Amino acid sequence: MLEHGGKLREAMQRYGGSDWIDLSTGINPVGYPAPALSPDAWQRLPEPDPALVRAACAYYDAPGLLPVAGTQAAIQALPRLRAPARVSVSAPSYAEHAHHWSRHGHVLRQVPYTALDAAVRDSDVVVIVNPNNPTGATVPPGQLLAWHAQLAARGGWLVVDEAFGDTAPALSIAAYAEQPGLIVLRSVGKFFGLAGLRLGFVAAAPALLAQLEDLLGPWAVSGPAQEIALAALRDRAWQQATQARLARDGERMRALLPGASGTPLFHWWAQAQPEAFHEHMARRAIWVRLFRDAARGIRIGLPATEAHWQRLEQALRDWNQR
Template sequence: MLEHGGNLRAAARRYGRDDWIDLSTGINPWGYPIPMLAPNAWHRLPETDPALVEAACRYYGAVQLLPVAGTQAAIQALPRLRRPSRVTVSAPSYAEHAQHWRRHGHTLHLSSYAALDAAVDASDVVVLCNPNNPTGETVPAEQLLDWAARLTRRGGWLVVDEAFGDTAPGLSVAAHAHRPGLIVLRSVGKFFGLAGLRLGFVAAEAGLLRELADLLGPWAVSGPAQSIALAALNDGVWQAVTQARLQSAGRRMDKLLSAHGIAAAGTPLFHWWPQDDPQAFHEHLAQRGIWSRLFLDAAYGIRLGLPPDEAAWQRLARAFDEWRER
């Protein structure tokens, strides 16, 4: 398996602490409050609830969606729905995309965001994250729709992973994903802080959604996950308050990093920057019980999520001060 953030057990084994501040993911630390669930959420076989799909379509602005057990399920399945193809995946990016297109016999090319436009005409499939994880790079919706049209004319696909798209809704192309050739992935885990729910959605043309549903099989999403997500997707008041809270916290992180000479990129939910000797900085934070995400590949640097409370903010600030004074 590829390494991802959130691996606190590994941190605890290595450093022997139990007071971790986990900043290794971009998950909202103030997640949606879990409502009381009806008993049949646990008892019944979890056929897809049409009310969940309707709520998700309203929230994401999509015409049609398929609920899946986290966008990871779709990332693993989509390469199995095409014959061997020329696939370009943006890099650096969420590494699972490239892993699974390569695994299923496709010819894989990795491309920087700057080179994606040229790659479109040499590819059958182009895959990117928007906003990108971990670098925060973005592509305007108009550009994505142009790429999708060019690929569709040759029977190709544009796959856009919008897992971190909730805080930048103007970038989304989910409203157009009922057209052939455009596939959009959305996640309940990041903005709603419900990563453990394992729930995401795929927006695409109806025929492709049927193929994907057949491949994933019946009861792909648990009943409790559907009930909780239905409440979250319908709760506009919580969403508005959370948008404001995340934007404010993102600005606070910008200010903290800038005060230490760090020009970071990212989203309100996470910040990434190229760091000289990132292993030493990662170790410095870990010794203080702060778990960050270390990147040693094309995204050479450090990514931090948001601290959950004031004590965690102060502890992070002290760690930065001590790094500067070392």
């Protein structure tokens, strides 16, 4: 499997210690407080709940959505719904997209964000992460819709991964996803801090959603996940307070990392010595995400508590004074 954030047990085994701060994922560290669950959530087969879909459509401003077991489930399934095609994936970005489109007979190329406009002209499928993970790069909605129109005119697809889009709602094009050839992925795990639920949504034309649902099979999303997500998607007071907190914390992080880019949930730092920095932080029981190869740099998520902020700030001072 590909390398991802998390894997805190692995860090502990390698470096020792137990009081670790995990900043490697970009997931909201102060997640939605899950409510008590009904007995039915555990005892019944998890048939789809229309109330969950209605709440998600209202939250994401989408005409129609399919709940899936995390956006990862859709990322793995979508390449199986097309005949072999010419596929361009934005790069660097979430590596699972390129990994799965490279299979099933597709011809894959990874394209820098600055070259996407040219790639649209000779691709059948274009996949874009917006905001991008790990760099935070963004593409304006108008540009995305123009690219979709070009692709759809010849039966192509534009796939837009908006997993980190909650803190930048103006970027979303989920409202247009009923149009053929436009597929938008949304995640409950990032903004709501509920990655363990394994829940996401796909916005697309009804015919494609039906194909995807058939491919994924019955009971794709657990009953507990549906109940917790329904409460989270309806809780506008929590959402508003969290947006404000993440904005403040994002600005605090940006001030600590000169030249960094990103979103309120994570920052991308093109560190000149990323391996050494990663090792420096790990020796202080702070786990950040190291990117090698073409995307050389560090991604840092948000601390959960003031004590964690203080430890991070001290570790950064130590690094700068070495």
